[in-house]
Amino acid sequence: MTWFNIQNIRKFVMLWLIICFTGSINLFAQARPDTNELHHFRLLAFGTYIEVMISGGSKKRAHQARNLVSQKFKAMHHQWHSTHDSAVSRLNRLLPSNTWVALPPVVRELLIRSKEISILSQHKFNPAIGKLVNIWGFNNALKPRSKPPLASTIDTHTRQQARMSDVQIQGGRIRSTNPAVQLDFGAIAKGYAIDQVVRLLQKQGFKNLIINAGGDLKAIGRRPGRAWRIAVRDPSKQSRVIAGIKIINEEAVFTSGDYERYFIHKGTRYHHIIDPATGYPAQHTRSVTIIHKNATLADAAATALFIAGPKNWADTAKKMGIRYVMLIDNKGIIHLSRAMQNRIQLLGKKRQRTQVRELNSQHSR
Ligand code: AMP
Ligand code: MG
Numbered sequence: 431m432t433w434f435n436i437q438n439i440r441k442f443v444m445l446w447l448i449i450c451f452t453g454s455i456n457l458f459a460q461a462r463p464d465t466n467e468l469h470h471f472r473l474l475a476f477g478t479y480i481e482v483m484i485s486g487g488s489k490k491r492a493h494q495a496r497n498l499v500s501q502k503f504k505a506m507h508h509q510w511h512s513t514h515d516s517a518v519s520r521l522n523r524l525l526p527s528n529t530w531v532a533l534p535p536v537v538r539e540l541l542i543r544s545k546e547i548s549i550l551s552q553h554k555f556n557p558a559i560g561k562l563v564n565i566w567g568f569n570n571a572l573k574p575r576s577k578p579p580l581a582s583t584i585d586t587h588t589r590q591q592a593r594m595s596d597v598q599i600q601g602g603r604i605r606s607t608n609p610a611v612q613l614d615f616g617a618i619a620k621g622y623a624i625d626q627v628v629r630l631l632q633k634q635g636f637k638n639l640i641i642n643a644g645g646d647l648k649a650i651g652r653r654p655g656r657a658w659r660i661a662v663r664d665p666s667k668q669s670r671v672i673a674g675i676k677i678i679n680e681e682a683v684f685t686s687g688d689y690e691r692y693f694i695h696k697g698t699r700y701h702h703i704i705d706p707a708t709g710y711p712a713q714h715t716r717s718v719t720i721i722h723k724n725a726t727l728a729d730a731a732a733t734a735l736f737i738a739g740p741k742n743w744a745d746t747a748k749k750m751g752i753r754y755v756m757l758i759d760n761k762g763i764i765h766l767s768r769a770m771q772n773r774i775q776l777l778g779k780k781r782q783r784t785q786v787r788e789l790n791s792q793h794s795r
Contacts, residue, residue: 466654471496475503476620478644485638485653495636499627506623509536512560512614513569522560526609533604540615540622541599543726547618548594550750551734556706558592560612566711568691568702569616577695578710588709617703621684621729624648628680628725640677648682648725662774665689665716665758673756674775675721682725686732687717705737714739714760721754721773728752740765744787753789 469484469492482499484492509517517534524531533541544557565583567575578584590610597606615622624641628648631639638651640658649658657676664672665687675683688711692701705712718736722728731752738746740759747755747767754773757765764784766774771786 468654469495473500473503475500475507476623476643477507478620480644481640481642483640483642483653484636485651487636491636495631495634495639498630498634499641502627502630503623506619506626509534510540510615510619512612512616513564518613518615521604522612525604525606525611525613528605528607528609530600530603530605533599533602535602538599538602540619541597541604541613543622544615544618544730545594545597545599547727547730547734547750551730551746552749553593553595553706554737554746555617555730555734556593557613557615557618558594558596558608558611559587559704559706560614561590561592561610562587562704562706562709563614563616563702564612566700566702566704569614574693575700576693578700584709588706591706593706617686617733618726618730620646621682621725621727624682624725646682646684646725646729648680649677650680662719662756663687666762671777672758673719673777675773676775680723681721682723682728683719683721684725684728684732685717685719686736688715688736689717703733703736712737712739714741716758716760716762718743718758719756720752721770722752744789748789755789 467486469489472479472481480503482496484495512518512522517536521534521537548555548557563569565579565587567573587610590608592608592610592612596608596611597604620643624643625648627641628650632650638653640647640649645663647660652658660675660677660683661671662673662675662685664670668689686703688699688701688703690702692699701711703712704710715736718732720728720732720735722731727750731750734750735743735746735755735757740757743755743757743765753767754770755767756770756774759765762783766784766786767789768786769789
């Protein structure tokens with residue numbers, strides 16, 4: 431999971447861009463119990479600023495929502511972090527023992543869902559590679575790396591082939607048949623958390639809102655008078671907006687990009703999305719944006735399709751039941767699924783460098 435660092439300041443700037451893009455909001459207007467009111471608040475969790483906008487209802491209701499959202503996000507971040515003392519890191523210490531151990535209830539559903547999605551992605555999304563993620567050090571804000579780990583270290587870890595299919599769950603117990611398995615939910619936790627929080631707010635009667643965690647977001651309903659509109663950043667210049675997307679009813683939009691956490695060594699960019707097959711940061715892709723009703727799946731799929739790359743993304747998308755995809759490759763070519771092409775509004779000259787693929791899958795939503 432991300433930590434608060436310089437990258438997050440960039441994200442924060444971008445967030446404001448996104449908010450501006452969603453319309454001219456007078457944030458400083460006096461709140462009235464007006465159904466057209468747009469309430470806005472911000473908190474820090476999952477190493478990023480989380481922006482919430484609620485359309486309609488009273489200021490008091492928005493305040494209740496704020497408390498709920500804040501509590502829920504902070505608790506989840508605390509439970510799932512893999513590098514600090516958390517339910518996940520305690521579990522990671524027990525997993526190499528190859529014996530059945532207690533599965534903390536706060537991790538259970540996230541783990542089961544991660545396992546299902548990992549298998550669908552053919553292990554491209556693979557939260558069992560926590561060891562590899564650790565040696566690359568992108569999640570360690572206190573000790574950032576400036577050069578890659580030794581090739582022999584990477585090879586040793588990669589050959590151990592840690593996978594979610596090595597993890598067995600039986601009632602309240604868990605064990606790993608592969609001692610190399612270490613869990614890292616950095617590629618899915620934010621999406622899962624957003625789904626949880628949106629569901630909670632829906633249960634409380636909120637119908638029109640958006641939760642935006644550093645550009646990854648889920649929206650339901652509408653903003654006053656019109657649909658929510660989302661901006662997608664340009665991976666080659668994050669302060670620039672590359673495309674706009676209009677949200678329909680309930681949708682999440684998630685992007686994985688090579689600009690989020692990286693270092694440059696001898697002219698090569700090493701970033702935080704690791705191809706489990708090679709042990710190195712996935713090549714050929716700059717960013718992947720996914721739209722899906724389910725934020726958990728959108729988050730994991732953005733990571734998986736990033737690894738699949740410009741040649742294989744369509745196949746992985748079909749296997750994962752994903753219909754809306756935009757992948758920008760390292761040559762600047764924009765690969766779109768047909769459904770995404772019909773949804774996305776590309777800005778500037780970007781339209782000229784697109785390749786569109788039909789994704790005919792019965793399972794795609
Ligand atoms: P995202 O930005 O959602 O693509 O997630 C990237 C984060 O997920 C990284 O910082 C790692 O913590 C973790 N990660 C990196 N590579 C993978 C992978 N292949 N499968 C699952 N998680 C990964
Ligand atoms: Mg992800």
